[in-house]
Amino acid sequence: MDVNRINSIYFLGIGGIGMSALARYFLWCGKTVCGFDRQETPLTRVLVKEGVQIHYTESPSSIPAATDMVVYTPAIPVTNKEYVHLRSTKIPMYKRAEVLGMISRTVPTIAVAGTHGKTTVTTMLAHIFKVAGENFSAFMGGISVNYDTNFLGSVHPQWIIAEADEYDRSFLQLNPRIAIVTSMDADHLDIYGSADKLDESFRLFVKNIDSEGSLIVHNSLEKLSAMHPRQRDYGLSLPAHFGVENIELKSGKYHFDFVYDGQVYRFELGMAGRHNLENALAAAAAATEVGINPEIIGKALASYRGVKRRFEIHIQTPQLTYIDDYAHHPRELTACIESAREFFPGKKISGIFQPHLYSRTRDFADDFAQALDLLDEVILLDIYPARELPIEGVSSSMLLDKIKGTNKRLLDDDQLLDYIEKERFEVLLTMGAGNIDKYVEPIKEKLSR
Numbered sequence: 001m002d003v004n005r006i007n008s009i010y011f012l013g014i015g016g017i018g019m020s021a022l023a024r025y026f027l028w029c030g031k032t033v034c035g036f037d038r039q040e041t042p043l044t045r046v047l048v049k050e051g052v053q054i055h056y057t058e059s060p061s062s063i064p065a066a067t068d069m070v071v072y073t074p075a076i077p078v079t080n081k082e083y084v085h086l087r088s089t090k091i092p093m094y095k096r097a098e099v100l101g102m103i104s105r106t107v108p109t110i111a112v113a114g115t116h117g118k119t120t121v122t123t124m125l126a127h128i129f130k131v132a133g134e135n136f137s138a139f140m141g142g143i144s145v146n147y148d149t150n151f152l153g154s155v156h157p158q159w160i161i162a163e164a165d166e167y168d169r170s171f172l173q174l175n176p177r178i179a180i181v182t183s184m185d186a187d188h189l190d191i192y193g194s195a196d197k198l199d200e201s202f203r204l205f206v207k208n209i210d211s212e213g214s215l216i217v218h219n220s221l222e223k224l225s226a227m228h229p230r231q232r233d234y235g236l237s238l239p240a241h242f243g244v245e246n247i248e249l250k251s252g253k254y255h256f257d258f259v260y261d262g263q264v265y266r267f268e269l270g271m272a273g274r275h276n277l278e279n280a281l282a283a284a285a286a287a288t289e290v291g292i293n294p295e296i297i298g299k300a301l302a303s304y305r306g307v308k309r310r311f312e313i314h315i316q317t318p319q320l321t322y323i324d325d326y327a328h329h330p331r332e333l334t335a336c337i338e339s340a341r342e343f344f345p346g347k348k349i350s351g352i353f354q355p356h357l358y359s360r361t362r363d364f365a366d367d368f369a370q371a372l373d374l375l376d377e378v379i380l381l382d383i384y385p386a387r388e389l390p391i392e393g394v395s396s397s398m399l400l401d402k403i404k405g406t407n408k409r410l411l412d413d414d415q416l417l418d419y420i421e422k423e424r425f426e427v428l429l430t431m432g433a434g435n436i437d438k439y440v441e442p443i444k445e446k447l448s449r
Contacts, residue, residue, distance in 0.1 A: 001092060003102050004029075006068040010091075011035030012083060013073035014054055015044045017150060018096050018165065021139045022071060024151035025103065027051055034064055036082055043143075060085035067091055071099050074168045075387055097165065100139060101173030104160045107137075110286055111174045113164040113205055114182030114218075115198075116332055117279045120271075121180060122163045123307050124283035124300075126152055129161065131300035132292045136161055142307035142326075159290065164205065166198065171205050177213040178289055179206065180282050184221055185331055199223055216242075216285045218278065232289075234281040236274060242285040244277055252343065258284055258294065267298040272311050273339030280304075309437060311339060314444050321347070321427045322447055324440050328356040328433035330367035337374040340427055347426040350377035352416070352439075354432030356384050358391040361399060369402035375429075378408040381416065384434025420446045 009026050013019055014035030020043055027033045027050060034053040037044055044054050055062045058081040070086050070093040077083070086093060094102075112122045119142040126138035127146055135154040141163035143150050164171035164179070184202050206227045209215055215228035219235035234242035238259075245257040245264075254277055258265045269280050284297050306312065315322035321344060327336040333353070340349050353372060355361045361368065361383055372378050380396045400410050411419055420443055430436055430443065 001069065001094075001102060003069070003099065006031065008032040008034070008064060008066050008068045010063055010067045010070045010086075011072070012070060012080070012086070013037060013076045014047065014052065015039070015041050016073050016075065016096075017043075017141050017143075018100075018139070018163070019071065019073050020044075020047060021141075021150040022096060022099055023047060023052055024050070024149065025137070025139070025153065028151070028153045032064070032066075034067075036062070058082055069094065069099075071096055077387070095168075095170070097168070097170030097173040100162060101175075104162060104174060104176075107157055107160045108177040109160040109162055109174060110178045110180070110290075111162050111164040111171065111176035111205075112180045112182070112282075112286075113166060113171050113202070114180070115166065115185045116329065116335075117182035117275065117282070118163050118165075118180075119307055119326075120276060120279045120310055121182060121282045122161060124280060124304055125286055126161050127304050128283060128287045128292060128297055128300040129159065131303070132287070132296045134159065134290075134292070139163060140307075141165065142310060145305040145308060145312075146303070166201060166205075169201050172201065172208065174205075175208045175210065177210045178216065178286055179209045179213070180216045180286055181206070181221060181224060182218055182279070182282055183331075184223060185329065203227065214289050216282060216289070218282070232285060234278070234285050236278055236281075242281050242288075244281060247277065249342070258298070260285070260288065263294070265294045265298055268302045269304070270302075271304070271306055272343045273335055274342075275335045275339075276311075311336060314440065315447055320425060320447060322425075322430075322444065323427070324430045324437065326433055327431040328360070330364050330371045333368065333371035333431060334374065336429060336431060337371065340429060341374075344427050348376045349374075349427045349429065350379065350425050351375040351429040351431060352379040352381065352436070354381040354384050354430075354434050354436040355396060355399060356433040357386055358383055358388050358394045361396075362391055362394045365394075365399055365402055368399055369404070372399075372403050372408075373405050375405070376407060378403055378405060379416075379419070380408070380410045381413060381432075381436065382410075384432065384436070386434065417442055417446055421449075 015037035112118045123144045129136045136159040137157040138152040138161040140150040215231045219233040219240045232241040243259045248255045253270045309326040325336045
């Protein structure tokens with residue numbers, strides 16, 4: 001289907017971060033955009049202000065009669081009344097990833113993949129292109145703090161920058177000119193069944209890269225060795241085509257040498273965590289591949305302000321720091337907690353964690369416990385089920401029992417704010433991919449009293 005020829009698009013699950021980026025793209029193109037989601041959120045409220053019509057009750061009669069195309073997310077259950085109704089019509093229906101593939105088919109695409117880091121790299125790269133004055137469109141898996149959106153558009157883009165999601169094998173819909181792979185840790189085992197199947201999907205993704213293009217890969221990923229004729233690697237540990245030397249932490253910023261092809265450039269980055277230095281390397285590597293001047297790359301990284309819910313600092317005073325993060329995998333929890341340790345040495349680190357999915361909690365319970373033991377204080381909430389039904393024997397209580405530290409507790413959702421109000425914190429983290437973000441503003445209010 002030629003998406004440029006359609007006029008009215010309907011989104012089933014419009015409030016998702018990837019779905020809303022597509023909705024913003026079509027709205028930006030002057031199309032009529034409507035949609036359904038199961039609940040109102042800050043993001044859907046913003047979409048309504050931007051001109052999208054959204055309703056929150058399953059109602060086939062609310063679907064516009066003039067709909068030309070339906071975009072749906074795999075998170076929508078097949079029992080959804082609107083989904084069932086639309087399947088009985090002749091209206092073309094496509095998954096979000098298929099539509100992104102259609103949009104990117106005629107424009108050279110930079111696709112950013114990986115089980116961790118892809119959202120940060122995508123937004124960093126978009127910011128570099130913006131500062132460089134490039135014509136591009138970007139579909140980001142998070143809200144850029146610099147631009148307060150997950151979509152940036154150009155009238156005649158010469159590049160598309162797209163987050164390439166491995167969930168449900170979505171990234172196999174893309175045929176990038178340049179691909180970045182940041183990591184390949186086991187995840188989404190409810191979909192893939194095994195880590196080997198996940199690895200296979202990443203290899204298929206790499207095979208989709210244009211033969212004249214480039215693969216930029218973290219230098220720890222030996223599983224992707226020699227898979228593309230123009231393969232470049234990056235990492236904090238040398239040797240690497242793109243590397244880092246002379247790292248200094250001064251006044252809450254990293255100062256470091258960006259090294260490639262024998263050349264050295266001094267950069268700075270105000271993002272906590274060594275993993276974000278690697279993310280900056282990946283973005284800088286892709287930018288150099290398209291010919292952006294390293295001096296401009298350095299200027300962009302210095303002014304990069306991050307992604308909402310990626311180590312997002314909400315309160316920072318000499319007495320108290322409050323940070324919210326999307327971390328929902330053991331490796332991400334470890335990175336978040338270690339970043340807090342590095343940037344706030346000597347402080348007591350407390351963490352509130354909401355596990356995401358019964359299956360993920362089951363598959364990585366020991367790893368979650370090991371990561372959470374890096375905290376001085378652990379506060380667990382109940383598992384956020386998302387699309388899943390409960391699994392017998394899998395609970396936050398089970399996870400709590402595996403944590404070795406003694407300063408730990410499990411709280412019901414309705415107990416959390418009372419606990420926050422009574423306790424004193426030095427550094428507080430909220431972590432999770434469910435609906436824990438709904439507590440960010442109430443927590444800020446409690447902590448600011």
